[in-house]
Amino acid sequence: MHIGRIRLKNGFFLAPMANFSTAPFRRLCREHGAGLTTSEMVSCEAAIHENWKTERLVARARNEKPFAIQVFGSEPKRIALAAEALEKRCEIIDINLGCPMHRITEQGGGAALLGKPAKIRGIFDALTTLKIPVTVKMRLGFATKAGCVGIARLIEQGGAAALTVHGRTAKQNYSEKADLGAICRIKKALSIPVIGNGDIFTPEDAERMLKKTGCDGVMVGRGALGNPSIFRQMAEYFRDGEYVIPDRSGRIGMLLRFLDYARGAPIAVTRAHAAYFAKGFEGAVGMRRKIMKAKSAGEIRKIARL
Numbered sequence: 001m002h003i004g005r006i007r008l009k010n011g012f013f014l015a016p017m018a019n020f021s022t023a024p025f026r027r028l029c030r031e032h033g034a035g036l037t038t039s040e041m042v043s044c045e046a047a048i049h050e051n052w053k054t055e056r057l058v059a060r061a062r063n064e065k066p067f068a069i070q071v072f073g074s075e076p077k078r079i080a081l082a083a084e085a086l087e088k089r090c091e092i093i094d095i096n097l098g099c100p101m102h103r104i105t106e107q108g109g110g111a112a113l114l115g116k117p118a119k120i121r122g123i124f125d126a127l128t129t130l131k132i133p134v135t136v137k138m139r140l141g142f143a144t145k146a147g148c149v150g151i152a153r154l155i156e157q158g159g160a161a162a163l164t165v166h167g168r169t170a171k172q173n174y175s176e177k178a179d180l181g182a183i184c185r186i187k188k189a190l191s192i193p194v195i196g197n198g199d200i201f202t203p204e205d206a207e208r209m210l211k212k213t214g215c216d217g218v219m220v221g222r223g224a225l226g227n228p229s230i231f232r233q234m235a236e237y238f239r240d241g242e243y244v245i246p247d248r249s250g251r252i253g254m255l256l257r258f259l260d261y262a263r264g265a266p267i268a269v270t271r272a273h274a275a276y277f278a279k280g281f282e283g284a285v286g287m288r289r290k291i292m293k294a295k296s297a298g299e300i301r302k303i304a305r306l
């Protein structure tokens with residue numbers, strides 16, 4: 001699969017997730033076979049001003065190529081300036097047209113842009129000097145799905161190289177199931193690659209997404225938390241029809257590796273991540289509780305090795 005001229009080894013993408021799609025976690029997901037990883041969303045103002053916080057968000061993980069950086073903002077010219085400031089640091093710029101968080105939408109960013117076609121057009125008009133491909137990640141609408149195909153067409157006409165669709169409106173947040181029918185309608189209307197997103201927790205979920213929507217790839221968010229091996233599982237399942245689910249030692253092994261990669265990261269972020277690995281085996285609940293009280297990565301390592 002290609003995004004513009006960028007060749008990807010597969011269509012299994014890790015979703016951008018604020019506080020979770022960190023460089024150490026993306027590195028682990030790549031090792032488990034993710035075809036593309038994207039940074040957490042970065043405010044275009046922070047990117048333009050080279051705010052120190054941005055540096056951590058946009059740092060490429062080891063061997064992470066291609067790498068996409070996601071930006072959010074509300075003003076087309078500011079988004080374009082941010083993209084220009086970041087284009088030397090990544091292979092793809094992704095624009096956030098899906099974030100439902102009030103603090104973002106009240107400023108006119110994220111999913112609020114879905115109701116403003118002129119602004120969407122304006123973003124692409126302002127991006128014409130960018131040399132790397134631009135992609136968009138959208139929800140189906142802000143409050144209603146009615147205009148989703150029209151918005152997707154606008155994004156394609158603007159020059160996006162690919163589109164990821166999370167099959168919910170912003171108002172839905174995570175309630176109800178992702179609407180695969182709506183994603184399918186968008187896929188049918190476009191000729192650029194469309195990536196289906198929403199509720200993929202197993203390889204069978206990915207298969208359902210691909211079969212029901214005809215999408216070119218899938219993006220996994222929550223399903224990768226504590227389980228970066230989902231990318232390997234999907235590859236195995238599509239190749240062999242079966243896959244190996246990590247047992248306790250597999251999960252702990254991934255956690256220890258994550259902790260190695262996350263040296264120096266803020267402990268609150270490491271702890272939140274680490275807790276996700278303690279799932280699906282006997283004693284996991286107790287381990288998770290202990291992890292949430294840990295004061296250092298060393299302490300988490302000791303808890304995991306017990």
Ligand SMILES: Cc1cc2nc3c(=O)[nH]c(=O)nc-3n(C[C@H](O)[C@H](O)[C@H](O)COP(=O)(O)O)c2cc1C
Nearest residue numbers: 015016017018040041137166198199200220221222
């Ligand atoms: C903790 C968290 C943080 C997220 N942050 C972002 C973000 O920065 N940018 C974005 O486009 N979507 C973000 N999302 C949405 C996910 O990328 C994804 O679209 C959504 O979770 C649905 O996919 P899933 O069902 O596989 O989790 C976030 C989701 C979660 C759970």
